[in-house]
């Protein structure tokens with residue numbers, strides 16, 4: 127097995143070490159490249175750049191594999207709960223019954239929000255996007271819940287944040303509707319509690335449906351981590367300046383908001399709604415997506431890493447069929463989604479570009495069926511991704527070789543230039 131490679135620059139050979147991961151992926155270690163050769167690498171979008179060693183999530187985009195701490199996503203989606211996955215990601219192993227119960231108790235105990243924070247929620251303009259509110263509120267948590275230092279307390283702090291983000295997400299929805307907030311309940315499970323906080327009303331008490339609770343668990347599990355994606359990279363980069371956890375997570379939420387990342391689930395529903403409302407044909411949509419002169423992209427298709435069907439999309443598609451079958455409510459958007467998928471999967475452009483449905487293609491339809499409003503979709507993604515961000519932040523803080531993130535650049539501006547007095551310009 128190669129443990130080093132040679133780089134020849136102007137006739138001089140430099141030997142660079144090779145790092146091999148547990149699944150056999152290889153990286154050329156260039157940490158001394160600039161010092162020894164004066165060169166840097168150039169990789170916009172970081173598609174070829176490994177930024178850390180990580181033992182949290184493994185994915186293989188060519189084979190469509192995703193595993194958390196070695197456990198395939200398919201097994202976790204079928205057998206596990208979101209609480210178990212939170213524990214798994216943060217601690218590195220599945221919890222025993224005692225550890226699981228302890229986690230549940232901490233999540234329950236920390237589910238309330240400081241009453242002084244309510245005033246913030248009440249004063250955001252009603253049209254505010256919930257992602258903006260959530261990002262600001264998570265940053266504000268630092269003032270209300272100062273960091274704790276020792277490890278036991280740190281885990282409590284993580285669970286505290288996870289529990290509060292769920293409560294704050296439901297609160298922002300209730301306030302945006304002009305409705306009274308619903309407090310968390312000690313007798314409900316994590317996901318059932320969220321649904322109750324979102325939808326319970328004095329005139330229509332919310333009926334907990336275990337299939338809907340399971341669907342929400344699966345949705346959150348599928349989104350719980352995805353190694354060094356845009357928002358996780360943001361959490362690590364911002365965290366590398368040694369800011370507090372809340373500020374780093376708030377940066378992750380802001381990064382997730384974008385339509386090319388977590389905002390895609392909302393963008394998919396908006397795209398399907400547009401097609402439905404305006405009666406656009408599937409052929410025209412596909413044609414538009416392929417047109418180089420048109421910025422339109424087929425939302426929910428394509429992925430930086432997956433060059434085959436996203437394994438999460440397969441699970442989400444099944445969940446979609448199950449939930450829609452159960453509530454026996456036909457969704458015209460699902461029909462459009464199915465037709466788009468069918469055409470795109472056989473179209474040479476999509477085949478040549480390795481463009482397959484990603485998780486967001488079906489997750490929006492599942493969330494709609496559960497009753498989650500479209501502008502809350504990305505917030506749902508954030509609730510799911512939180513344990514991933516936290517685990518990655520923790521891993522980075524514990525890394526003895528961690529450095530502040532500070533990429534280089536190749537300057538392409540003017541050469542040295544003289545200041546001109548204003549009269550001479």
Ligand code: ACO
Pocket residue numbers: 171385386387388390415416422423424425426427428429430431479481484485486
């Ligand atoms: N529709 C049409 N064409 C596409 C699409 C799409 N959805 N995605 C990529 N392409 C084309 C590009 O036009 C480009 O074509 P070219 O090489 O002929 O110029 C080629 O495929 C490669 O595209 P890039 O943007 O270079 O691929 P990258 O890996 O940088 O982008 C991304 C990945 C951002 C996800 C992209 O596929 C996209 O915009 N998809 C739609 C938005 C989306 O669904 N995002 C969710 C991602 S999953 C997540 O974050 C949870």
